[in-house]
Amino acid sequence: xKHIHVFAVLAVTTLxxxxxxxxxxxxxxxxxxxxxxxxxxxxxxxxxLITVAHEEGNLNDIRAVLGNDIAVxxxxxxxxxxxxxxxxxxxxxxxxxxxxxxxxxxxxQSFVAGAPxxxxxxxxxxxxxxxxxxxxxxQFQQGKPSKLDVAACFSCHLxxxxxxxxxxxxxx
Amino acid sequence: xKHIHVFAVLAVTTLxxxxxxxxxxxxxxxxxxxxxxxxxxxxxxxxxLITVAHEEGNLNDIRAVLGNDIAVxxxxxxxxxxxxxxxxxxxxxxxxxxxxxxxxxxxxQSFVAGAPxxxxxxxxxxxxxxxxxxxxxxQFQQGKPSKLDVAACFSCHLxxxxxxxxxxxxxx
Numbered sequence: 001x002k003h004i005h006v007f008a009v010l011a012v013t014t015l016x017x018x019x020x021x022x023x024x025x026x027x028x029x030x031x032x033x034x035x036x037x038x039x040x041x042x043x044x045x046x047x048x049l050i051t052v053a054h055e056e057g058n059l060n061d062i063r064a065v066l067g068n069d070i071a072v073x074x075x076x077x078x079x080x081x082x083x084x085x086x087x088x089x090x091x092x093x094x095x096x097x098x099x100x101x102x103x104x105x106x107x108x109q110s111f112v113a114g115a116p117x118x119x120x121x122x123x124x125x126x127x128x129x130x131x132x133x134x135x136x137x138x139q140f141q142q143g144k145p146s147k148l149d150v151a152a153c154f155s156c157h158l159x160x161x162x163x164x165x166x167x168x169x170x171x172x
Numbered sequence: 173x174k175h176i177h178v179f180a181v182l183a184v185t186t187l188x189x190x191x192x193x194x195x196x197x198x199x200x201x202x203x204x205x206x207x208x209x210x211x212x213x214x215x216x217x218x219x220x221l222i223t224v225a226h227e228e229g230n231l232n233d234i235r236a237v238l239g240n241d242i243a244v245x246x247x248x249x250x251x252x253x254x255x256x257x258x259x260x261x262x263x264x265x266x267x268x269x270x271x272x273x274x275x276x277x278x279x280x281q282s283f284v285a286g287a288p289x290x291x292x293x294x295x296x297x298x299x300x301x302x303x304x305x306x307x308x309x310x311q312f313q314q315g316k317p318s319k320l321d322v323a324a325c326f327s328c329h330l331x332x333x334x335x336x337x338x339x340x341x342x343x344x
Binding site for chain 1: 217218220221223224225226227228229231234235236238244263265267270272273275276277279280281282283284285288328329331332339341343344
């Protein structure tokens with residue numbers, strides 16, 4: 001996950017991912033590779049929730065990991081490596097206290113999602129992205145692609161090579 | 173949200189919700205009212221994410237709010253009150269630090285979802301649940317219905333009557 005941190009704090013290098021032919025059964029007429037050409041998958045926000053997390057520090061966000069049909073099926077079936085066509089999205093929002101909720105609870109304890117920060121995608125194509133573990137990485141801010149140090153992404157994900165380079169675990 | 177807290181710390185009263193006729197277009201052949209009869213909607217875990225949150229204190233959880241098609245459409249269209257058939261699910265997991273993520277980030281900052289705690293549902297039927305703002309409330313633990321003080325749910329949700337008694341806001 002260091003790429004997230006790196007992105008947040010340091011300058012980033014230019015995103016240079018070639019196009020690829022990669023399709024998903026989950027979104028008719030949409031080629032998932034397009035996400036690496038800077039096009040948000042039209043239905044990504046309806047993808048199934050994989051898990052949630054909170055990052056403190058410079059990120060200071062609360063986040064959800066979503067998966068397209070191929071990714072979620074692989075998670076639930078325990079399929080590793082993930083099949084080509086799997087796409088995992090990490091959506092994040094500012095981590096903010098909720099005065100409204102705290103009032104309802106009777107004391108300060110509630111933190112909710114504020115403004116969106118950025119969205120990152122991992123797209124599986126074992127042939128196209130062979131040099132980065134079979135995954136292409138990309139990032140969007142305010143609906144537009146934003147630069148990402150893909151080599152840093154890959155190097156950070158190396159410790160979870162035994163889970164096909166994916167940190168997020170499925171939460172039932 | 174006090175009912176959540178109340179449930180977590182105090183004894184609870186008996187759940188006594190009558191059955192109702194309430195159907196959703198989102199899950200063919202499934203009548204959403206069944207959730208109030210103790211049957212988990214078969215596809216709820218695939219519902220669209222509405223938002224995420226973290227509760228400190230006795231709850232100490234990280235949670236996701238999911239909605240069926242009717243609920244999510246209402247959120248996105250800004251429809252209030254929610255139409256009959258809307259169902260909102262709040263799924264929660266233990267809030268646990270991730271040593272694995274922290275190692276990748278290079279310092280302690282990451283909290284992830286641990287074991288599931290409980291799931292709460294709000295089911296909209298303005299006629300059937302007229303005495304509690306048009307919403308039926310229910311709760312599950314480990315896949316089974318668990319007791320809930322519905323009157324406490326309703327009274328806690330009263331402050332957000334202007335949002336049809338729903339705390340969670342949609343996170344884009």
